[in-house]
Amino acid sequence: MSSHHADTAKNFPVTWEELHRHAKALAWRISDKGPWKGIVAITRGGLVPAAILARELNIRLIDTICISSYDHQNQRTAQNLKAPVAVEGEGEGWLIVDDLVDTGKTAAIVRNMMPKAHFATIYAKPAGRPLVDTFITEVSQDTWIHFPWDLNPIAYMQIRND
Numbered sequence: 001m002s003s004h005h006a007d008t009a010k011n012f013p014v015t016w017e018e019l020h021r022h023a024k025a026l027a028w029r030i031s032d033k034g035p036w037k038g039i040v041a042i043t044r045g046g047l048v049p050a051a052i053l054a055r056e057l058n059i060r061l062i063d064t065i066c067i068s069s070y071d072h073q074n075q076r077t078a079q080n081l082k083a084p085v086a087v088e089g090e091g092e093g094w095l096i097v098d099d100l101v102d103t104g105k106t107a108a109i110v111r112n113m114m115p116k117a118h119f120a121t122i123y124a125k126p127a128g129r130p131l132v133d134t135f136i137t138e139v140s141q142d143t144w145i146h147f148p149w150d151l152n153p154i155a156y157m158q159i160r161n162d
């Protein structure tokens, strides 16, 4: 995803190293809130953060919930493609992981499915923030976060230098 898609005012590119540090910080912040039955990663953005949290917190049971709501930077109606299979009841004791909350639409769907789970993201924008239990870094609503899995290094350098 390159900057010509930008309809948000500010670009916030994140490197693999920054992402890794922030994901570890998230793991430490929730380490005393367990024990956890397992992690539910919200695909696809939650997959890499979930992998880092799983190693840091020594969690081996990883489920997914598959939701799609954006084409590039354009939001459309969220599609629920797959529910978790290992989660029973209201999700008590489960840790839900996503990369960020923006409008909170994705988080609202997931919260509805698992109201008692702990919802953790690395980044949060103000509109989605009330739906998250734990996050690490807040950015303003008009900021677009660029994740390292979506950028090649050259595009990353261009945005970084803007």
Ligand SMILES: O=P(O)(O)OC[C@H]1O[C@H](OP(=O)(O)OP(=O)(O)O)[C@H](O)[C@@H]1O
Pocket (backbone or CB within 6 Å): 042, 043, 044, 045, 046, 067, 068, 069, 070, 071, 098, 099, 100, 101, 102, 103, 104, 105, 106, 107, 128
């Ligand atoms: O708070 P919201 O406005 O719902 O936005 C946040 C969601 O949007 C992105 O996912 P996306 O739907 O783009 O799919 P992806 O994770 O496969 O990239 C991001 O990973 C969050 O899951």
Ligand SMILES: [Mg+2]
Pocket (backbone or CB within 6 Å): 042, 043, 044, 045, 046, 067, 098, 106
């Ligand atoms: Mg996502």
